[in-house]
Amino acid sequence: MLNAKISGIASFVPEFKLTNDDLSKMVDTNDEWITTRVGIKERRILKEPEAGSSYMGIKAVAQLLEETGTKAEDVDLLLCATSNPDYRFPSTASVIIHGCELKNCYGYDIQAACAGFIVALQTANAYIKSGLYKKVIVVTAEKMSSMTDYQDRNTCPLFGDAAAAVLIEPTEENIGIIDGVYHVNGEGLPFLLMKAGGSAEPASHETVEARHHYVYQEGRNVYKHAVTDMVESSKDIMKRNNLTVNDIDWFVPHQANLRIIEAVGGRIGIPEDKVLVNIQHYGNTSAASIPLCLDEYKNKLKKGDKVVLTAFGAGFTWGAMYIVWGI
Ligand SMILES: CC(C)(COP(=O)(O)OP(=O)(O)OC[C@H]1O[C@@H](n2cnc3c(N)ncnc32)[C@H](O)[C@@H]1OP(=O)(O)O)[C@@H](O)C(=O)NCCC(=O)NCCS
Known part of the structure; x- marks a missing residue:
């Protein structure tokens, strides 16, 4: 196959x-x-x-x-x-x-x-x-x-x-992409969105004045869901693939907040030195954050290493992937 x-x-x-x-x-x-x-x-x-x-x-x-x-x-x-x-x-x-x-x-x-x-x-x-x-x-x-x-x-x-x-x-x-779990529930809409510029609220003088063309976020709510959902989907992908924390070589979460990264790694029980982090230099770069982090650490990753990725974003949309590094 x-x-x-x-x-x-x-x-x-x-x-x-x-x-x-x-x-x-x-x-x-x-x-x-x-x-x-x-x-x-x-x-x-x-x-x-x-x-x-x-x-x-x-x-x-x-x-x-x-x-x-x-x-x-x-x-x-x-x-x-x-x-x-x-x-x-x-x-x-x-x-x-x-x-x-x-x-x-x-x-x-x-x-x-x-x-x-x-x-x-x-x-x-x-x-x-x-x-x-x-x-x-x-x-x-x-x-x-x-x-x-x-x-x-x-x-x-x-x-x-x-x-x-x-x-x-x-x-x-x-090797390569072995498995993935994904979820979208739509419940996150009020908490994380750009309100205007789409077909629901097209751009107008009023939308510009109301600053509706920027990220709107209710941080605490997003924080709570981000931690819970990345933990659950990571545990799910590990269970489905018979992986314990000892089997995983690298854990690469979306880089949104260092406290979220530490909370997720801590709740799953992954040792800190297996959790890849570069948020301090780049902030949250949205969809780019995981591959930017993988690229920064690529000299550490070896062919055959077992890697779990997890991400959470607006929607809410979230999930986790299990890949075996192939380079
Ligand atoms: C945004 C976030 C960092 C805020 O941290 P927090 O600990 O939840 O802080 P709060 O929003 O509760 O704000 C606490 C206080 O700090 C203040 N504050 C907010 N930003 C501040 C800043 N940059 N500097 C100083 N004070 C600030 C708030 O006004 C608030 O003051 P108040 O208590 O007088 O009202 C945090 O909620 C977060 O990371 N959320 C998830 C973000 C995320 O992951 N988004 C992307 C998902 S893909």
Whole structure:
């Protein structure tokens, strides 16, 4: 039976660093509050004029092609997970496909908020296993600064910009994407959303004045669900695959808040040194956070390592995946 494995990974972050001290000059906050409540020290911000998420996605995909020695014309499918598309239409996937000259490639966007990477990976897995496509790129590109309100101290420390991409290919070895559990319940809508700009509340002077084109979040509620749901889905995937905490080499949770990461790892009982964390440097980069973290630690990961990923995002949408590292 064919398996789908991650055969390459790359990422891109903008140069500009927005520190906690910078934020304390913009809103009523300070480094101590942000560090203890969220664990973030700095985040990257894309400053290039008129550059959207695709700018970073193109950089990440170009790097991926170079590192894996993949010819642009050989890529069959590109899935772009983003909550910050360049445009409402066309898809950001189409902009990236054009920008990277993927001439024989089909593609589309996937909207699953911060769970976008694991959702897109599962879609790529299905295409590879079916035999339909042989070289699939999952790219996550999130210009979170485009929807962050830098007058709102409750949300502006949390987010950063980044892109990351993985190449997925078939293998007959018993490695790659082994299993995934996914949930969407729709109950999270009032607690985490961008209220305007969609068809429910199209853009108008009033929506701009009401600051409805930024992330709206009721943090405590989201926090509670994020912890419970990532713990439950991680336990579920471990049980289904007969994995104990000792069997797992690496645990990679969505990077939204260091306290959430520690609470999830602690409740499952995973030793801290197996939990991959890079939120302090980048903040919450939404769908990009898991592959950005995997890319940062890729020299530690060895072929055959057992890895559990878990993510939680707006919707609510959440789940966990079990993969055996294949690079
Ligand atoms: C957002 C979050 C960090 C807030 O932390 P919290 O401990 O829940 O803090 P609260 O929202 O209860 O606010 C506590 C106080 O700090 C204040 N505060 C909020 N942001 C602040 C900031 N940047 N600096 C200083 N004070 C701040 C609040 O105004 C509140 O003050 P009050 O008690 O006088 O009203 C936390 O709820 C969180 O991480 N939620 C989940 C976010 C998440 O994961 N989102 C993405 C999911 S994909």
